Amino acid sequence: MLQVTHLQKTYVRGERETVAVRDLHFSVRDDEFISIVGPSGCGKTTMLRCVAGLLPASGGQVLLDGRLVTRPPKEMVLVFQDYSRSLCAWRSVHGNVAFALEESHLPRTERKQRIREALATVGLTEFGEYYPFELSGGMQQRLQIARALAYQPKIMLMDEPFGSLDALTRAELEDQLLAIWTANPKTVVFVTHDIEEAVYLSDRVLVLSARPSEVVEELIIDLPRPRDQLETRSLERFADYRGHIYRRIRQESRPPVLAASA
Amino acid sequence: MSTRIQGLLVIVAILAAWEAAAWASLVNPAFLPPPSSILLAWKEIVASGELIQHVTTTMRVWVQGFALATLLGVSLGLLMGLFRPLAAALATTVELLRPMPSVAIIPIAIVTFGLEDPMKRFVTMYAATWPILINTLYGVRSVDPVLIDSARTFRFSEPRRALKVILPAASPYIATGLRLGAGIALILVVTAELVASRDGLGYFVAQSQLSYRIPDMYAGIFSIAVVGYLLNLAFVSAENRALGWHRRLASRQ
Numbered sequence: 001m002l003q004v005t006h007l008q009k010t011y012v013r014g015e016r017e018t019v020a021v022r023d024l025h026f027s028v029r030d031d032e033f034i035s036i037v038g039p040s041g042c043g044k045t046t047m048l049r050c051v052a053g054l055l056p057a058s059g060g061q062v063l064l065d066g067r068l069v070t071r072p073p074k075e076m077v078l079v080f081q082d083y084s085r086s087l088c089a090w091r092s093v094h095g096n097v098a099f100a101l102e103e104s105h106l107p108r109t110e111r112k113q114r115i116r117e118a119l120a121t122v123g124l125t126e127f128g129e130y131y132p133f134e135l136s137g138g139m140q141q142r143l144q145i146a147r148a149l150a151y152q153p154k155i156m157l158m159d160e161p162f163g164s165l166d167a168l169t170r171a172e173l174e175d176q177l178l179a180i181w182t183a184n185p186k187t188v189v190f191v192t193h194d195i196e197e198a199v200y201l202s203d204r205v206l207v208l209s210a211r212p213s214e215v216v217e218e219l220i221i222d223l224p225r226p227r228d229q230l231e232t233r234s235l236e237r238f239a240d241y242r243g244h245i246y247r248r249i250r251q252e253s254r255p256p257v258l259a260a261s262a
Numbered sequence: 263m264s265t266r267i268q269g270l271l272v273i274v275a276i277l278a279a280w281e282a283a284a285w286a287s288l289v290n291p292a293f294l295p296p297p298s299s300i301l302l303a304w305k306e307i308v309a310s311g312e313l314i315q316h317v318t319t320t321m322r323v324w325v326q327g328f329a330l331a332t333l334l335g336v337s338l339g340l341l342m343g344l345f346r347p348l349a350a351a352l353a354t355t356v357e358l359l360r361p362m363p364s365v366a367i368i369p370i371a372i373v374t375f376g377l378e379d380p381m382k383r384f385v386t387m388y389a390a391t392w393p394i395l396i397n398t399l400y401g402v403r404s405v406d407p408v409l410i411d412s413a414r415t416f417r418f419s420e421p422r423r424a425l426k427v428i429l430p431a432a433s434p435y436i437a438t439g440l441r442l443g444a445g446i447a448l449i450l451v452v453t454a455e456l457v458a459s460r461d462g463l464g465y466f467v468a469q470s471q472l473s474y475r476i477p478d479m480y481a482g483i484f485s486i487a488v489v490g491y492l493l494n495l496a497f498v499s500a501e502n503r504a505l506g507w508h509r510r511l512a513s514r515q
Contacts, residue, residue: 054411071414078415085408089508090430102426103417151416237277 001065002051002155002187003027009046020046022212026061030154032186035198037245038208038242039253043079044191047213048159051189052078064155075154079161083140087132093119093143094128100151118150121180138169142176149180155187171229174201178227195249199241200227206244209252217248275399298486303477312466313485318470319462320451320489323379327386330449334387335443336429336436342395343402343432344424358400360396364389364446365453372458382454382462389444389450397442401435402428434508441497464488 009021020043028034038044049055052061053072062069064076072078077100080086087096097115104111119125122142132140141161148156162170178201181188192198198205201220207217221241223232232238277297283289284296291299307313342349369382369387370446375381405428413427455464463486470479502509 049411052415054414055508074417078411080408082408085406088409088427088430089511090433090505100414100416103419103422131507131510133507145457156496198392 001025001030002189003063003228004047004051004060005063007047007050007057007062009043009050009055010058019212021050021057023214024208026206026215026218028155028187028189030187032182032204033188033190033202034204034207035190035192035202035208036206037192037195037198037249038213039210039249040193041209041211042208043213044193044208045159048078048157048189048191052076052157054078063180077151077153077156078147079144079156079158081160081163083137083144084132086144087130087140087147087233091131092128093124093130093132093135096132096143097147097150100147104151114150114152118146121149122146123177135168138165138173141165141173145173145177145180153186155189158188158190161190163192163194175229177201178225181258182226195242195245196233199223199238199245200229200232205241205245207252216252219244219245255256292476295480299477301478303475304481304484307466307478307481313481316461316463316466316482317485317489320455320464323382323386323454323462324447324451326379327383327451328390328444330387330446331390331394331443332440334400335439338391339395339398339436339439340402340429343399344420344428349399350462354365356395360392362451364392368454368457371454377458377460382451382459386447386450387453391448393446394436394439394443397435397439398432401432401439404435405431426454437501437505441494441501444493444497445490448486448493450484476490 004024004026007021007024008019011018011020022029024047028160036044045054051069052059053062053069053076056070062199064073067073069076088099091099094115097118098111101111101114106114116125119128122141122145124139124142124146127139135143145161162173164174174197177180177188188201190198190201202221205219205221206215207219208214209216219241223237223241280294281296281298284291284294304313342352364385371381371385371388372495375384377428409427410423410433413423418426451462452464452467455462456468459465463482467479467482470476470482
């Protein structure tokens, strides 16, 4: 179980203090798919970097199975929005997946096996010798996901992973992610600003306030699985969830005066 | 290809004009001998083995000085790029020393090391270190923080990150530093040989001038030019081979 207790992050720059995360408090069950949505610039990335052990929190704690997270734990991996900045441009597709296992001390045969499986899972088997810049954006993000899968984490943190892809590629990758998660369940913490995407993918959605962020709403998504881009999205309940979250975020991102007059 | 042919044609034209000017006595052939007699002199020093001996000496010092500069420049640049306090501490020293023309170090080197290889090696290393150091430093600083976060996620330790992520990511910058450093190293070897040495191409040129063997002097100078050209060619092609990913990446953007 992943527990985030009263997480707080304040940046101090000279005299000025900026509170990025005021008070985040939530927990995620094992193998649960949870999404976190919030208005843009609400400190989602900051929160995720704290959870991943990449950034020390100013207050509160991140606990993984009861242990305090102070540096990146081996059960966790973070998938970045910006695939082109996160991949090694000098390594082939195969080399980029191998990157995840270089500090793992696994035997060679096991590594090879994992790399092969991860590439097959995301459908990049044929592209092992290609370089990242020779691939489309969607393929590069699949490569980053393959790299994360080869690591075999218990928890996958994803920071707006499909945010910079076109709508069709995005739908394709959403389904691919759900298929991977169903076949091989793991905890997913999925950060997005796309409300529909959050509802479509998740068991539960957390709604964050504008910066400094707090959890203002928690919604269990009770939609049947396996989900389908057309069927699920045309369910009445899907529209209800979507509308509910949308209104909540609009409230959050509006200045209070305007919200009162609306 | 056609631009290369054009370039060669210009050189041929210049040499032809020069040859004609010398024969027409428009210039004093004692100071500016025609290319044909320079070629003759060059053939002689090649045949006698004199040239190859000096080239070997020059290249030996160049290789040694450049290797030391690479070691020093890359490691210091990497450390300064990784540790801000170190960079801050050394910044003033670097900014004071770097703009000084490196040849000014030669008198100090002669006093300290004498007139043999150690002196030449030192000045070569000193001069070539700067571009390598500065480019490595910028390269390390330009590595994307997202890439470093990725490496941290996969639990690369700090030294392993430097080796497996930061150095390769900075390699296009480092390669530029090495190419610039290689050229500067040659300048310094030859300068040191010209002013204070008993062998090498620079020494051969200086001796030819002093003993009034003017065609030999020109042959020596042209040999230096050829060495410089070939070195640059070698660096460019090595860079293209090793950093093909970067060139193709850059051409996409």
